[in-house]
Amino acid sequence: MTAALFAEQLLNGIQLGVMLFLIASGLTLVFGIMNFINLAHGSLYMAGGFVAAIVYRYTGSFALAVLVAVPAAAAIGVVMERLVLRRFYGRGHLDQVLVTFALILIMNEGTRMIFGPAPLLIGLPAMLSGSVEILPGVGYPIFRLTILLAGLLVAGLLYLIIMKTRLGMWVRAGASNRPMASAMGVNVPVIFSLLFAVGAALAGLAGIMAGPILSVQVGMGEPILILALVVTVIGGIGSIRGAFIAAVMVGVVDTFGRVLLTPALGSMAIFILMAAILTFRPKGLFPVHG
Amino acid sequence: MKRHVLTAAATLMLTGAAMAQEPIKIGFLSTFSGPSAQLGQELLDGFKLGLEQNGNKLGGRPVELIQADDQAKPDVARQHTDKMLERDKIHILTGINFSNVMLAVAKPALDAGTFVYSINAGPSQYAGSQCHPYYFNVSFQNDTAPEAMGLYLQNKGIKRMYLMAPNYPAGKDFLAGFKRFYKGEIVGEVYTTFGQLDYAADIAQLRAANPQGVFFFYPGGMGINFVKQYNQAGLSKTVPLYGPSFSLDQTVLPAIGDAALGSFASAFWTETTDNPQSKKFVADFEAKYGRLPSPNAANAFDGVRLLDAALTSIGGKIEDKAAFRKALENVKFTSLRGNFKFNKNHYPVQDFYLTEITKDAKGRPIMTVREKIDSNHEDAYVKDCKMAAN
Numbered sequence: 001m002t003a004a005l006f007a008e009q010l011l012n013g014i015q016l017g018v019m020l021f022l023i024a025s026g027l028t029l030v031f032g033i034m035n036f037i038n039l040a041h042g043s044l045y046m047a048g049g050f051v052a053a054i055v056y057r058y059t060g061s062f063a064l065a066v067l068v069a070v071p072a073a074a075a076i077g078v079v080m081e082r083l084v085l086r087r088f089y090g091r092g093h094l095d096q097v098l099v100t101f102a103l104i105l106i107m108n109e110g111t112r113m114i115f116g117p118a119p120l121l122i123g124l125p126a127m128l129s130g131s132v133e134i135l136p137g138v139g140y141p142i143f144r145l146t147i148l149l150a151g152l153l154v155a156g157l158l159y160l161i162i163m164k165t166r167l168g169m170w171v172r173a174g175a176s177n178r179p180m181a182s183a184m185g186v187n188v189p190v191i192f193s194l195l196f197a198v199g200a201a202l203a204g205l206a207g208i209m210a211g212p213i214l215s216v217q218v219g220m221g222e223p224i225l226i227l228a229l230v231v232t233v234i235g236g237i238g239s240i241r242g243a244f245i246a247a248v249m250v251g252v253v254d255t256f257g258r259v260l261l262t263p264a265l266g267s268m269a270i271f272i273l274m275a276a277i278l279t280f281r282p283k284g285l286f287p288v289h290g
Numbered sequence: 291m292k293r294h295v296l297t298a299a300a301t302l303m304l305t306g307a308a309m310a311q312e313p314i315k316i317g318f319l320s321t322f323s324g325p326s327a328q329l330g331q332e333l334l335d336g337f338k339l340g341l342e343q344n345g346n347k348l349g350g351r352p353v354e355l356i357q358a359d360d361q362a363k364p365d366v367a368r369q370h371t372d373k374m375l376e377r378d379k380i381h382i383l384t385g386i387n388f389s390n391v392m393l394a395v396a397k398p399a400l401d402a403g404t405f406v407y408s409i410n411a412g413p414s415q416y417a418g419s420q421c422h423p424y425y426f427n428v429s430f431q432n433d434t435a436p437e438a439m440g441l442y443l444q445n446k447g448i449k450r451m452y453l454m455a456p457n458y459p460a461g462k463d464f465l466a467g468f469k470r471f472y473k474g475e476i477v478g479e480v481y482t483t484f485g486q487l488d489y490a491a492d493i494a495q496l497r498a499a500n501p502q503g504v505f506f507f508y509p510g511g512m513g514i515n516f517v518k519q520y521n522q523a524g525l526s527k528t529v530p531l532y533g534p535s536f537s538l539d540q541t542v543l544p545a546i547g548d549a550a551l552g553s554f555a556s557a558f559w560t561e562t563t564d565n566p567q568s569k570k571f572v573a574d575f576e577a578k579y580g581r582l583p584s585p586n587a588a589n590a591f592d593g594v595r596l597l598d599a600a601l602t603s604i605g606g607k608i609e610d611k612a613a614f615r616k617a618l619e620n621v622k623f624t625s626l627r628g629n630f631k632f633n634k635n636h637y638p639v640q641d642f643y644l645t646e647i648t649k650d651a652k653g654r655p656i657m658t659v660r661e662k663i664d665s666n667h668e669d670a671y672v673k674d675c676k677m678a679a680n
Binding site: 002005008009012013015016019108109112116117118119120121123129130131138139140141142143144210212213214215216217218219220223224255256258259263264266267 | 323324325327328331457480481482483485486487488490491492494495497498510511512514515518519522523524541542544545546547548581
């Protein structure tokens with residue numbers, strides 16, 4: 001492997017990691033802070049992709065698709081939370097897994113009934129399609145650089161909000177000790193609704209950003225959900241910083257695993273990484289709960 | 291006494307007439323849910339359009355279609371098949387889109403004396419040593435489309451090829467089929483994880499190997515992801531993509547969009563195939579369903595026309611299995627594909643074409659026929675088939 005190829009693959013790994021972070025950040029917020037396992041997070045990702053594809057079909061504008069689809073995913077998330085999930089906060093994880101798994105099935109078949117089984121198209125504006133030369137002779141797709149940028153931006157924003165604002169302080173307080181935070185006057189239900197909306201919006205954004213490189217189709221949320229769960233568990237449940245570092249690790253390990261190992265081993269690389277990390281850090285890299 | 295004979299004769303004739311009017315029962319087992327639901331829908335839409343244009347009759351008898359969703363799972367498919375065989379007493383089992391599902395359900399159906407009539411799945415087992423008098427495939431044998439592409443690139447003198455497919459049995463079969471006729475240098479043969487989403491790393495390796503062309507087989511969503519990402523990496527202009535039509539047909543082209551333009555596919559039928567019956571089918575299909583048909587839908591439609599031609603030649607008497615088998619083997623019908631006949635192993639002998647992905651008048655990506663690659667192409671397994679007399 002030449003140095004240029006190594007650099008390109010490293011960039012590929014980081015870019016994949018950042019895309020995983022977009023979806024894992026919402027998952028880890030909801031999981032860690034609300035102690036709620038939302039398997040239907042992948043369905044919100046799919047919702048983002050589908051709304052964006054429909055808006056794109058009728059307007060031909062990618063920017064407009066983003067502007068409509070992010071709030072739409074958040075809205076779907078809020079409806080989901082208000083109607084169903086809210087009733088399951090007090091229950092055990094098994095009940096939560098069951099109800100959110102049911103939601104996956106309902107969302108998938110519902111989407112298929114409304115939009116049909118055929119995959120949809122999200123195109124790109126000319127500005128974002130094509131590639132730029134990052135190293136002599138190596139072109140890199142502009143859109144992948146855009147994903148990288150968007151992911152870093154989201155990571156930075158989340159970091160600022162959670163570490164530097166009062167809202168972030170409440171969130172952190174709720175994450176480390178919910179009853180105590182409640183007793184100190186933090187309105188936990190409101191924080192939860194807000195968090196869920198933010199998580200859904202992030203999942204939707206990930207779905208939109210994935211649209212131009214991945215297929216927008218029924219069931220697109222499940223394969224990515226598994227990767228996001230791996231990221232969440234490695235990073236430490238509830239930790240945004242952990243999710244970011246774990247996502248980049250998973251992206252890089254997955255990329256080099258595929259390039260350097262046989263296909264069977266390569267597809268296992270990230271799970272071996274997870275097992276290795278959990279052996280030494282059973283609560284992940286940056287555990288939030290003591 | 292005479293009166294009794296007459297009554298008996300009349301009764302016989304009546305039952306005969308009633309028999310002829312009893313429906314032909316067809317079990318349509320395909321994938322209608324999950325990520326592969328689109329394939330089952332294509333097949334069903336093509337099949338139903340064929341039946342509808344035939345007044346919902348085959349060989350003059352009404353048709354009862356019994357549908358079931360195999361969820362792309364062999365075990366689920368097996369349960370539906372058992373029910374169709376025992377309770378519905380179907381005459382024909384069809385619709386199956388996946389080869390692994392076919393391998394799970396064909397044996398119980400054939401053992402029960404039911405005809406298995408494939409309009410899509412074409413596993414090698416039933417083309418070779420396991421070929422069966424009641425098993426017919428009206429679509430293709432899995433290896434043939436990649437074989438045709440290998441043959442084309444070999445004749446064209448392309449020296450350095452790079453091969454990619456998912457790491458599962460059909461992926462290996464497709465690349466093996468390609469290599470059966472392509473003898474140039476293979477600078478890379480990569481099997482990626484089944485269901486892989488991101489191909490950036492593999493595309494970077496591919497670029498570094500500097501091939502003249504890439505032969506790939508990625509069905510469904512994997513193909514959409516791969517072709518879009520390949521195009522965004524800026525490679526499609528310098529290193530063209532070559533694939534079997536299944537990776538570049540109307541099940542995926544609308545979702546890939548312009549990123550597929552300039553790629554090449556080997557195909558037995560395309561939406562631009564130039565014969566009157568095919569043109570009429572494409573127009574009728576688009577009028578009814580609002581989209582262009584894929585080769586899967588065309589094969590399903592062809593399958594209905596072939597069944598009707600065979601059954602008409604024996605007066606609809608599907609109960610006479612030996613006669614029905616002979617009728618299928620010697621069937622005369624005008625295929626959407628033009629040239630078509632059954633081989634000794636009941637798999638098609640048909641022509642293959644090189645097509646290029648271009649835009650039609652409405653700006654939609656389509657497969658446009660460029661040249662004929664091979665006439666009367668037969669599969670590689672027919673030599674292993676010792677077809678039983680009955």
